[in-house]
Amino acid sequence: MGSLPEPIMDENYSKPPGIRVMERAKKSSLSFKTYQAIVLIVTFFAYTSYHATRKTTSIVKSALDPQAPDGLKFPWQRHTNPVWNQSSKLSWMLKDGWVPFNGPDGTALLGELDVSFLFVYAMGMYFSGHVGDRMDLRIFLTIGMVGTGLFTALFGVGYWANLHFFYYYLIVQMMAGLFQSTGWPSVVAVVGNWFGKKKRGLIMGIWNAHTSVGNITGSLVASILLKYGWGWSMVVPGSLIAAVGMVVFLFLPVHPESVGANKDEDEVFSPRKEGEEVTEPLLRSDREEESAVGFIEAWKIPGVAPFALCLFFAKLVAYTFLYWLPFYISHTAIEGKYLSNEEAGNLSTLFDVGGVVGGILAGYISDRLDARAITAASFMYCAIPVLYFYRSYGHVSMTVNIILMLITGVFVNGPYALITTAVSADLGTHCSLKGNSRALATVTAIIDGTGSIGAAIGPLLTGYISANSWSAVFTMLMGSAFVAGLFLTRLVVAEVGAKIQQLGSQGSSPRSRSPDLLV
Secondary structure, three states: OOOOOHHHHHHHHHOOHHHHHHHHHHOOOOOHHHHHHHHHHHHHHHHHHHHHHHHHHHHHHHHHOOOOHHHOOOOOOOOOOOOOOHHHHHHHHOOOOOOOOOOOOHHHHHHHHHHHHHHHHHHHHHHHHHHHOOOOHHHHHHHHHHHHHHHHHHHHHHHHOOOOOHHHHHHHHHHHHHHHOOHHHHHHHHHHHHOOOOOHHHHHHHHOHHHHHHHHHHHHHHHHHHOOOOOHHHHHHHHHHHHHHHHHHHHOOOOHHHHOOOHHHOOOOOOOOOOOOOOOOOOOOOOOOOOOOOHHHHHHOOOHHHHHHHHHHHHHHHHHHHHHHHHHHHOOOEOOEOOOHHHHHHHHHHHHHHHHHHHHHHHHHHHHHOOHHHHHHHHHHHHHHHHHHHHHHOOOOHHHHHHHHHHHHHHHHHHHHHHHHHHHHHHHOOHHHOOOHHHHHHHHHHHHHHHHHHHHHHHHHHHHHOOOOHHHHHHHHHHHHHHHHHOOHHHHHHHHHHHHHHHHOOOOOOOOOOOOOOO
16 A cells, blocks of 8 residues: 555656655655646746746846936936936936947847847747647756756846847847747646646636746846846846756656546546536537647637737737836836836836736636637727826826736736636647647647737837837737737627527526537
């Protein structure tokens, strides 16, 4: 009873080293529930560290390019501004920035760094999904995290090495983007392997809080370290993600079969009762394939294209806030006062607090309504007036700014979180795949990779547009939110039609899944 059964010796060979140590200490195999808990915890902290390193550049921006507010780009320019007092002016003039980012085109150069990172990230996502479905995701994820840590730290090394060569930072950012692309397809695939569709929206909505927790952690750590030199704001988070990568290597079980876990212990994998309908929200198809799905075939799965295109614009909005919100806050007077770089970085974390609430709320609502498209589209449309109010009234007082920032985070990050988690997992385990989980990373990569192209374009455009007008930036964001909702129109109409049909059918179970909504 106390020793491991003989049949799983071959399985032990593929078990993570840390799991083997835990089972030897316990003198028995871990339960399925325990494995699920380990998966959620390890992947949560893994992607938290990814986003923590990604967020640091938005904090460092204001140190690299201490752009003067209200158009005062150079200290020798005379400018009369009743809300910008002499101490604020002196504080800004003492900040020299970092060549080449402190010149007249500094903001545009920072935008180019963002787009180089995100473009390579988006392209790498397609490649990473393909590779991730064909190799051990634990090893793949570890390599990605260690590589991300290395190149994040190398960006900060430029501070001590006194490097002022723009292309050094450009190349480092591109390499960081390539390694960052390994993260999302891998963690979603692993979680999808361990959790069925029951309450997936809520579970993954809560789990997806790692995105906002990572942003908050990255902001706080980078802001605190900024006073010691901006290099520390890059090196420390880079070291942390490499350390978490080693935890992934030691403890992450990729899928139940690799560790001999018994799925019958979990209700979401237990055999269904006779006559119970087995269907999926939004995603029904009669086509079944025995082999692993390819890149082109994955695009043909019902729902992949509209959700991917919706995410293109949703992520454009979300990542503009991710990369530019601290910069925007530090250059916008709140109650007639400008905040320091550290204060702006700390305040910007409230957007991510709202994002945590938005992700959980969107997941819960989509589960209750059994309507992913309706939920995502509704959030995107609600984001439009919220963005307008934040731009128009965020400067009135700190209290108003905080409230509007929290609400903005809810509606901007809610659909982004829903599409990149529950929707991606639903599509990656579409019934046409015949239970083949090896397609999870590919489908997730297609959706998030397409979204990441939008994430690259948003910050790039902001770098150029913001030099003239932040109001124009917010107009771009509101337009993008509207277009994102439009891409889901056909799915929304299908879901509404299905709901009406369900209400008219007295004999159907209230908890039965929607019929074929996509053809």
